[in-house]
Amino acid sequence: MSTYYDEVQEIKTQYPNWRSATLPALRLAQERHGHLSAEALRECADALGTTPAFCEAVASFYDMLHLDPVGRHMVEVCTNVSCALVGAQQVLERFEEELGIRAGETSADGEVTLRPIECLGGCGWATVVSIDHHYRTHVKPDDVPAIVQELRNGG
Amino acid sequence: MAGERMIVLAGTDERDLTKLAEYEAIGGYGSLQKARAMSPNAVIDEVIASELRGRGGAFFPTGRKWSFVPKPDQNPNPHYLVVNADESEPGSFKDNEIMARVPHRFIEGCLIAAHAVESKSVFVYIRGEYTGPYEVLRSALEELQGRPELRGDVTIVLHRGAGAYICGEETALLESLEGKRGQPRTKPPFPAVQGLDASPTVVNNVETMATLPPIIEMGGAEYAKLGVPDSRGTRVVSISGHVEKPGNYEIENGTSMRELIYGLGGGIPDGRQLKAVIPGGSSTVILKGDEIDVGYDFNSLLELNTAMGSAGVVALDDRCCMVQLGIRISEFYEHESCGKCTPCREGTRWMTQILRRLESGDALQSELDLLLDVCDRINGKCLCPLGETAAIAVASYVEKFRAEFIAHVEQGGCPFGDSSPLHDVLAPGAMHLHSASSAVPA
Numbered sequence: 399m400s401t402y403y404d405e406v407q408e409i410k411t412q413y414p415n416w417r418s419a420t421l422p423a424l425r426l427a428q429e430r431h432g433h434l435s436a437e438a439l440r441e442c443a444d445a446l447g448t449t450p451a452f453c454e455a456v457a458s459f460y461d462m463l464h465l466d467p468v469g470r471h472m473v474e475v476c477t478n479v480s481c482a483l484v485g486a487q488q489v490l491e492r493f494e495e496e497l498g499i500r501a502g503e504t505s506a507d508g509e510v511t512l513r514p515i516e517c518l519g520g521c522g523w524a525t526v527v528s529i530d531h532h533y534r535t536h537v538k539p540d541d542v543p544a545i546v547q548e549l550r551n552g553g
Numbered sequence: 554m555a556g557e558r559m560i561v562l563a564g565t566d567e568r569d570l571t572k573l574a575e576y577e578a579i580g581g582y583g584s585l586q587k588a589r590a591m592s593p594n595a596v597i598d599e600v601i602a603s604e605l606r607g608r609g610g611a612f613f614p615t616g617r618k619w620s621f622v623p624k625p626d627q628n629p630n631p632h633y634l635v636v637n638a639d640e641s642e643p644g645s646f647k648d649n650e651i652m653a654r655v656p657h658r659f660i661e662g663c664l665i666a667a668h669a670v671e672s673k674s675v676f677v678y679i680r681g682e683y684t685g686p687y688e689v690l691r692s693a694l695e696e697l698q699g700r701p702e703l704r705g706d707v708t709i710v711l712h713r714g715a716g717a718y719i720c721g722e723e724t725a726l727l728e729s730l731e732g733k734r735g736q737p738r739t740k741p742p743f744p745a746v747q748g749l750d751a752s753p754t755v756v757n758n759v760e761t762m763a764t765l766p767p768i769i770e771m772g773g774a775e776y777a778k779l780g781v782p783d784s785r786g787t788r789v790v791s792i793s794g795h796v797e798k799p800g801n802y803e804i805e806n807g808t809s810m811r812e813l814i815y816g817l818g819g820g821i822p823d824g825r826q827l828k829a830v831i832p833g834g835s836s837t838v839i840l841k842g843d844e845i846d847v848g849y850d851f852n853s854l855l856e857l858n859t860a861m862g863s864a865g866v867v868a869l870d871d872r873c874c875m876v877q878l879g880i881r882i883s884e885f886y887e888h889e890s891c892g893k894c895t896p897c898r899e900g901t902r903w904m905t906q907i908l909r910r911l912e913s914g915d916a917l918q919s920e921l922d923l924l925l926d927v928c929d930r931i932n933g934k935c936l937c938p939l940g941e942t943a944a945i946a947v948a949s950y951v952e953k954f955r956a957e958f959i960a961h962v963e964q965g966g967c968p969f970g971d972s973s974p975l976h977d978v979l980a981p982g983a984m985h986l987h988s989a990s991s992a993v994p995a
């Protein structure tokens with residue numbers, strides 16, 4: 399607990415105003431709690447010296463911050479134009495098959511969340527899939543079973 | 554005109570320039586020493602002489618932007634340099650590669666700019682998804698930690714975004730950097746006068762920064778000999794979609810688009826025909842396949858009513874349905890609209906809905922005009938360019954491929970159907986149509 403608090407104090411010193419530490423503090427809170435639960439928002443607010451409502455209002459604007467529970471692993475398939483042109487939809491559907499869930503869902507064991515995502519800034523290396531925020535490039539549907547296996551073994 | 558020319562990415566084929574020692578071996582950080590031996594005003598003059606214009610999209614002259622910043626004796630507040638590394642425009646992936654491959658050239662550029670605008674404090678706002686480039690920059694900065702003579706008394710903070718395209722717009726970026734929701738501010742005041750923490754702030758793109766060391770090295774006048782009038786020097790262009798060799802290519806401005814697509818890009822795969830090209834990221838007016846005998850530069854593209862934007866060139870082959878393209882692009886802007894202006898927030902949603910009706914064959918001919926009318930009512934009525942560019946881009950698909958849109962109405966459906974690769978692509982903003990209760994695909 400106190401380490402998170404201290405870390406946020408440290409981050410605040412990098413900016414002209416404490417409020418700039420909000421996104422870093424939310425990111426850290428999410429890393430600790432898996433998602434921004436009421437408890438996580440409270441912790442974040444205490445460390446920043448603000449209210450949970452402020453933290454929630456900010457968090458709800460951003461796609462990478464989750465107010466609801468998500469899987470331990472996050473699989474995000476870019477379906478914007480450049481990726482779609484070379485088969486991103488087929489990659490997304492293959493993930494649905496292999497994981498046994500629909501895009502937007504989390505597997506029953508709470509392990510994996512699958513979702514489409516807007517352009518990841520890797521259009522020339524399509525299809526881009528972000529696994530726990532690390533990019534896999536040139537992903538083809540046939541690569542998907544091995545990626546899913548890896549996630550399951552990765553524990 | 555010229556073709557490939559490596560300045561920003563120079564040396565990356567031979568060396569691993571993510572390492573400080575390698576970068577110094579090719580003269581790295583020499584430009585910084587040179588710049589620091591000059592007065593801030595002299596550096597600004599050099600950059601004005603180079604005719605460098607911002608590489609983030611708006612193409613504003615960099616030296617001029619810097620000259621708007623009040624001098625410390627005019628405004629005693631701290632001056633900030635904020636680098637826009639939020640790259641999220643569909644089709645663009647150049648800043649990603651610049652940060653990942655020439656982090657030190659980028660950092661050197663930041664330090665040169667900080668000297669020019671007399672800032673001791675640099676914030677690099679890097680998009681949250683860019684873990685790779687973030688790690689590269691972090692270790693490059695760590696290497697610099699042990700070199701106080703290079704770092705000087707300037708601090709560079711890497712600030713990670715959290716997933717929002719609009720935070721690439723400079724005032725939304727500042728709001729976000731201040732820890733708020735990323736909604737654009739009204740201008741004026743411009744950031745140069747009141748930016749971060751209401752203090753004088755320069756916002757510049759990653760590539761703009763990485764272009765500074767070569768400009769200082771060769772001199773502004775020499776740099777201005779490259780390229781064509783109003784578009785000097787080089788540009789890192791992202792080429793993607795239906796080309797044999799997608800990737801980033803640094804070209805001299807003015808290189809023909811045909812060369813980009815058929816030369817560097819290697820042409821269209823599987824013997825297909827080029828149908829259309831998005832020239833500068835999703836926000837730009839589309840070109841038809843036969844409009845590519847044009848220089849890739851500001852003035853030449855302006856003649857065709859379009860722009861280099863963020864230099865994302867996307868090639869589409871003859872299987873692609875332009876209504877489907879419209880849906881996907883419109884869904885993107887609908888999802889990314891910050892919601893502050895009604896025309897943008899509601900209009901992008903209406904655009905998507907009409908386009909969906911066209912695609913499914915439920916639309917009347919009059920709805921095509923309705924679509925253009927909606928675009929027209931967004932255009933020029935928004936706070937920031939997001940809504941406007943969404944409207945202009947989608948309207949350009951209708952204008953340039955009108956017969957195809959009419960065919961959807963007349964045939965009561967899509968002539969391309971699922972033979973188009975853009976058929977039924979699931980966008981994040983369309984998750985409500987993707988019922989979670991329906992069966993899992995077999």
Ligand SMILES: Cc1cc2nc3c(=O)[nH]c(=O)nc-3n(C[C@H](O)[C@H](O)[C@H](O)COP(=O)(O)O)c2cc1C
Nearest residue numbers: 607608609611637639640641721722723757758761
């Ligand atoms: C919706 C929107 C998104 C933008 N995204 C970016 C971006 O990701 N990166 C960027 O450098 N500029 C982006 N811009 C342009 C910035 O507002 C700004 O002009 C630029 O960062 C200035 O830097 P430059 O002069 O070096 O180009 C965007 C503009 C708009 C309207």
Ligand code: SF4
Nearest residue numbers: 891893894897935937
């Ligand atoms: S145009 Fe759209 S994105 Fe820009 S401020 Fe208005 S609502 Fe927000």
Ligand code: FES
Nearest residue numbers: 476481518520521
């Ligand atoms: S469209 Fe997929 S990374 Fe840009």
